[in-house]
Amino acid sequence: MGGQAFASHASPLPTPRMPPAVYDHVLKQTLHALREHYAQVESPIEAPGKTTHGDVDVLVTGALEKDFDPEERPWIEVADKLGEVLGAVSVIRNHGQSVVNLAVPWPKIVLPSMEHSPESAEPEEVKYVQIDIHYIHSPERFQWELFHSAHGDLWNILGSTIRRFGLTVNDRGLYLRIPDIELLDRKKSMIFLTEKPSEVLNFIGIDEKRWWKPFSSQSEMFNYAAGCKLFWVREKDAEEEEYDVVGDLPAEGQEGGEVGKKKLKHNDRQRMAKRPIFNDWITVFIPKCREEGLYTEQKPTQNEIRDEAFKQFGVQKEYEEKLASWKLLRHKDEILREVIKGSIPIEDVDQQFRAASIRTIKAVVLEGQEFQGVIPEAVKQDARGFYDVAAVKAFVQANWEEAGRVGLERLLVKSRLAMQEKEAKRKREVVER
Known part of the structure; x- marks a missing residue:
């Protein structure tokens, strides 16, 4: 997070950018401490030419103890244990993610620029270092994350x-x-x-x-x-x-x-x-x-x-099957939008009748239902599942009105059945009282 996790925290803490000496010192201590509890502990290779660092990123996997294993303990508990081990003064537990942000005290080391500072210099302001620990759930993913995060940009x-x-x-x-x-x-x-x-x-x-x-x-x-x-x-x-x-x-x-x-x-x-x-x-x-x-x-x-x-x-088969499936899906979408809906008039047509017509023809063309007792030749698919667009369009234009009447009749029957079921349910409830 670039060292800014604690800037907007409930209790903000200053985590300024670190000079290389501070970063190296904290990283070395962190790696040493965490290797007592995880089989693999590494930090991604930094980008070249960095003169300051925002935070310390560390990847871990293969917990050696249950208390440090998100597979065995809730992540909140694991995050708190990590905070204890590293002496954190504040912990941000990222719910839903195996990442914890820790604020640890800024180390008391002498930097080259401070070697000749007078003893009467004012005491330094209180500040902290942000450490981000990422728990990775498998060695394979650990290796990938380490690889993918290397060298910055x-x-x-x-x-x-x-x-x-x-x-x-x-x-x-x-x-x-x-x-x-x-x-x-x-x-x-x-x-x-x-x-x-x-x-x-x-x-x-x-x-x-x-x-x-x-x-x-x-x-x-x-x-x-x-x-x-x-x-x-x-x-x-x-x-x-x-x-x-x-x-x-x-x-x-x-x-x-x-x-x-x-x-x-x-x-x-x-x-x-x-x-x-x-x-x-x-x-x-x-x-x-x-x-x-x-x-x-x-x-x-x-x-x-x-x-x-x-x-x-070895992905040619998957590639070709996925492409073929996609093309067929797009083709069927085109049949519905442009051929079926596009061939049924909008003006001077009752919209309920038009909707009933579309439902009926969609069921015949795309769902394989019979129309007037048969599956029309015009709507049959080829070996790849594709339709003859011209034939389907001609079928729609010739039969949309009949399809509308059939659709309205089905809707009426469905409505009657629903009413009958509702009445039957009401009578059962009366008897049960």
């Missing part, structure tokens, strides 16, 4: 690169997106590929060994990210070229600068405003690469990356 950078090729990484794993579905529903378009960091890095062409070490500078991290096999930069005159929008084209290269910024997704533009490192990637690093003609080799197409994912992760 690095996944924002890589995410903007691989997104152009139909790939997404989130807090659950690596996904392949189905373009046809993504246009209308991003979440439903996603096919899970893997939550194994080594498989993700291998697939996007990033060196795994280097991943697990801190970067000494922002420049070093940028060049590492540019080594991704999907990263390439458009040459300076490339934007003047005209491309046919049909066919299996290369995914568009990075542009950066003001032109590239305008083409970013809304979320990425927001990140630029809030994340200085990501902003430098877009506005400084990529334009510099374009100026120097670096990373200009065009990469595989989105379809080629899709096929590579099929081969490596």
Whole structure:
């Protein structure tokens, strides 16, 4: 939470940003204390070049005692135990989440800037350090969280690169997106590929060994990210070229600068405003690469990356079935909205009669009910479940009035039965008295 959890707490506490010496001291003590109670305890690798830290983030899993295990004890109780172990003066228990924010006293250590301070210096204000402990429920998820949280904005950078090729990484794993579905529903378009960091890095062409070490500078991290096999930069005159929008084209290269910024997704533009490192990637690093003609080799197409994912992760059947199911669902929605409802007049028609007609024809076309004793040939589906749109439309236009009459008769019968049941119920209640 960036060290701000206690600023708006019921009893606010000052948790200012920490210099590296304070951060390192608190992190070392926290890791040591928690390793007495959990099998795995780690802190994500920090972003390069940080001169201050807002809080201390620690991931834990594999409780060694019941009192520290959310699987055995309510999270509120576990959070309190963690507060005791770390000497917290205040605890924020996040209900519904296995995360606890702790405020611990600012450590009494001598910083380099204080070594020559006069003894008569005024006493320091009382302040605290915020420690956020995240309990992860499995070793696999622990490894993923540690991986996904590493190096600060690095996944924002890589995410903007691989997104152009139909790939997404989130807090659950690596996904392949189905373009046809993504246009209308991003979440439903996603096919899970893997939550194994080594498989993700291998697939996007990033060196795994280097991943697990801190970067000494922002420049070093940028060049590492540019080594991704999907990263390439458009040459300076490339934007003047005209491309046919049909066919299996290369995914568009990075542009950066003001032109590239305008083409970013809304979320990425927001990140630029809030994340200085990501902003430098877009506005400084990529334009510099374009100026120097670096990373200009065009990469595989989105379809080629899709096929590579099929081969490596075995998701082709799931992809094709999901796409086919989506197309059929959209087709049936089109049949209802445009063919059935769109073919029945609105003007000069009683709305109750029209509604009855729509219900009847929907039941015949989409639910397989008989009409006048048979299933009409015009509404039968092919082997894939699709309809002959022209035939269905002709059927609706020829039969909507009869369908309306049938629908009203059914409604009348249903109403009579309901009234009879109501009367029968009233009589039973009288007898029971």
